[in-house]
Amino acid sequence: MQAGDVKLGMVFANDHQNTIPLFQRPYVWDREGNWAPLWSDVRQAAEEVEAEAQSLHEQQEPRTYFLGAIxxxxxxxxxxxxxxxxxxxxxxxxxxxxxxxxAARAVARGLGADKVAARYTSLLENRPETIHEDHPDDRHKVWPLPQDRRAFLWAVRPPGDDSPAPDAGHRLVRAREWFESEALEWATAADDPVQRLDDLFYTLQERMQLVEISLDARDDPQVIFEALNHRGVPLDAADLVKNLLFQTVDTQGQHALADTLLMEHWLPLDADPWRAEITTGRIKRALVDLLLAYWLTARSGQEVAVEHLFADFKTWLHDSGVQAADAIRDIRRYADTYSAMLTLPSTDPTAQLLDRMETATATPWPLLLHLHADAAVPAEQRHIAARAIDSFLMRRAVCAMTTKDYNRLFVQVLGAVQKAEPAVAGDCVARSLADQTSDSRRWPSDAEFVTALAVPNL
Known part of the structure; x- marks a missing residue:
């Protein structure tokens, strides 16, 4: 590993492509939090360059602007x-x-400054003579994720390309429109707009600075990802899990499947509703993190808390020997199952149970997902399981019994169901709950339930 300061111009100086690997998040930057602060720094630096050119006094050491680390x-x-x-x-x-x-290139070309526009092209595209005709996409200095690609290619399209945006709401499309508008307004506010755009190019090339950390082939990028998360970079557990899975796809020799796995299986998990935060107890968590915790609980047979999701997932993936590609497909199957369960009609016993679980406990979720994700489990058996769980939870709540052991209880019931035939899965749930004898797990009898209803606990 090597690290050092580098001018922005040097990052894009060579005929080289910087590729965003599939385990990364899609493009998420926005105007208020990211584009505007970046443009403010760049514009301030460019105006300092202008002032230096007009000054008659001896120049001090020029200031550089730090853009962060890569x-x-x-x-x-x-x-x-x-x-x-x-x-x-x-x-x-x-x-x-x-x-x-x-955006700056487009403004320069619009003002008739073709030479200035060509300078910006040197930061965007590799030289044509270095590109083989079989790989025309090597022209781009940065190559984005598949889900961002159409919007990105429109955002960096060459001057004269008036094709409509492929997705007007995509952040990259809006970024291009915003930067072009800002650059045009700023350039034309100067006495010499072309000179101002040329100074902007010089500024970007020479005055903007990054810390570049270069890994060699022996360095493990997963370790870097985990270290960044440990230091407070806002990565959800799902980001770390995704990173690990897609890197493992490569190491298991299935790189050819990576694009398909991303676009056809994982992609919805990078967007709403899965990335939306929901409240469980007093804590807000991304829904996808909860889904992954439920899925891993079902697959591992061990209780998985969101707080330890990535560590538990990493251990399970290493010890299980499961193909990462199969895990990705199965996670998507559980995601689709979860969504389908939320649309069940109100007359369905599972829908009624889920409604009551919102104010009681989420601990049966891995068990319910397993029952609904397995197509071999008959609908009537799912109904039997839902009614049994609903009765168990409701009776214990009315009888003011503790909920502290529910996590382990429903993992144990799930294990019993996974060993049983799918045709009797619901019966297995009811039997497993009925067989509990400890006070923290016991299913109250009819007599206890009626007494509790008649003399409620105050």
Missing amino acids: VMQQRRTLKRRVSSSHIIDGQQRMTTLQVLFA
Whole structure:
């Protein structure tokens, strides 16, 4: 591993492609939190360059502006391809800078400054003579994720391309429109707009600085990802799990499946409603983190708390020997099952149970997901299971019995169901609950329930 300061111009100086690996999050930067602060720093630095050119006094050491850190890992160069690196960290920043360069280029071309526009192209595209005709996408200095690709290619399109945006609401489309509007207004406010855009190019190339951390092939990018999360970078547990899964797809020799696994299976989990925060108890968590905890509980047979999700997932994946590709497909199956369960009609016993669980406990979720994800479990058996769980929870609540052992109890019931035939899964749930004898797990009798209803606990 090597680390050092580097000018922004040097990052994009060579014929090289910086690729965003599949385990990364899609583009999420927005105007208020990211584009506006970045543009403010760049514009301030450019105006200092202008002031220096007009000053008659001896110049002090010029100030540089720090844009943050990026982590890169060199990739093996393939035949007929330009050299490339993976962006392990900093992909949001690198992608946004490309959009800024393209916006400034468009403004320069619109003002008739073709030479200035060509300078911006040097930060966006590798030289044509280095690109093999079989790999035209190697032209781009940054290559985004598949789900961001169409919007990105529109955002960095060459001047003269008037094609409509593929998705007007995509953040990259809005970023291009915003940066172009800001750059045009700022440039034309000067006495010499073309000179101002040329000063902006110089500023971006020479005055903006990054810390670049370069990994070699022996360094484990997963360790970097975990360290960044430990230091407070806002990564959900799902981001770390996704990172681990897609890197494991590569190490297990299934790289050819990676794009399909991302686009056809994982992609919905990177967007709403899965990335929305929901409240469990007093804590807000991303819904996808809860889903993964439920899924891992079902797969491992052990209680998994969201707080320890990534550590538990990492251990399970290593010890189980499961193919990461199969895990990704199965997680998507559970996600679809979860969504379908939320749309069950109100007359369905599971829907009625879920409604009451919202104010009681979420601990039966892994068991219920297993029952509904397994197509071999008959609908009537799911109904039997839901009615049994509903009765068990309701009776214990009315009888003011403790809930402290529910996590382990429902994991134990799940284990029993997984050993039983799917055709009797619901009967197995009812029997497992009925067989409990300890006070923390016992199913209250009719007599106890009626007494509790008649003389409620105060």
